[in-house]
Amino acid sequence: MRLRQINIATSYQEVFQQLESAILKGSIKIGETIPTEAELCRIFGVKRSSVREGIRLLEQSGLVARGAGRRLIATAPATDRTSENFIRSATLNAVTLRELWRVERELEALACRLACEVARSEHLDRLAANIKETRRSAGDPKATTRLDMEFHRLLSQATGNRALTIARDPLGILLYASTDFLIARLDQSTGRLITAHENILAAIRAKDVDLAVLWMTRHMDDFKRGCTMSGADFDQPISDFVDHETLAALIRAQPETSLP
Incomplete structure (x- = not known):
């Protein structure tokens, strides 16, 4: 999975877009866990609020869901x-x-x-x-x-x-x-x-x-x-x-x- 640091002004959108792209391309496979919020903050170089908003968009799109231990898992939209x-x-x-x-x-x-x-x-x-x-x-x-x-x-x-x-x-x-x-x-x-x-x-x-x-x-x-x-x-x-x-x-x- 290749992710890059992003522009602060649109950070939450780019968090969403990069993770969405990784799931659609299969870099993150259905059923695999998504990196933690802390890990995503480090990877993207953004604040936790931007990561959380990006994740919220992914959840609304049906591309991630909460699994055991509240970990995020890549999913296919229902x-x-x-x-x-x-x-x-x-x-x-x-x-x-x-x-x-x-x-x-x-x-x-x-x-x-x-x-x-x-x-x-x-x-x-x-x-x-x-x-x-x-x-x-x-x-x-x-x-x-x-x-x-x-x-x-x-x-x-x-x-x-x-x-x-x-x-x-x-x-x-x-x-x-x-x-x-x-x-x-x-x-x-x-x-x-x-x-x-x-x-x-x-x-x-x-x-x-x-x-x-x-x-x-x-x-x-x-x-x-x-x-x-x-x-x-x-x-x-x-x-x-x-x-x-x-x-x-x-x-x-x-x-x-x-x-x-």
Whole structure:
């Protein structure tokens, strides 16, 4: 790990930037301890207050956490933190439901293609268990929303592609936080959702890429049609109708790591 003395005027920012760079480059590996405050003061040639402020920024970024004995350990940002940052940015930039849906539609089709190639039996079993629970939870909009989100997360995990999972998790959470109003207003929506999930899973089991993508595309198009039938303007910013209670619950429900 190579660190250098820094400019006093921006000392806490440079403490943060140098340690961030060391973690991202792997000079400090995930799980390794960070030097103590006293050691960092000596290495950087700055006061303890600058080191503490730099460390605070690292903790906010999810790049370090307190381990045994209060020692700082390098960590990968939790998925809920990644989702919150994406959701905040999408909301502030007035991203519309149409924009979000178009990207999600393509990512879900890609997930089907990749899952047909590499999904293992345990992945398929988890998807089947999810569908079974969704059927039992019919009539409970919040449970259906949570299980729908889980199905698509399990599908992305089945691809074995970490880039896909990181990309679609926050996008999916924001999109599916809006399904409360859809499922509550349309009695048939849960049944159609289950049918789509069953056919997607059957196609993936059979390694039929075209059929899996076809059913996923129908599923995503059905979501759009349901939104329109319920009176939603597809060109509204997502923040205008997203259920924030559901959104918070979906973020909290993410596993500590949902990567393959």
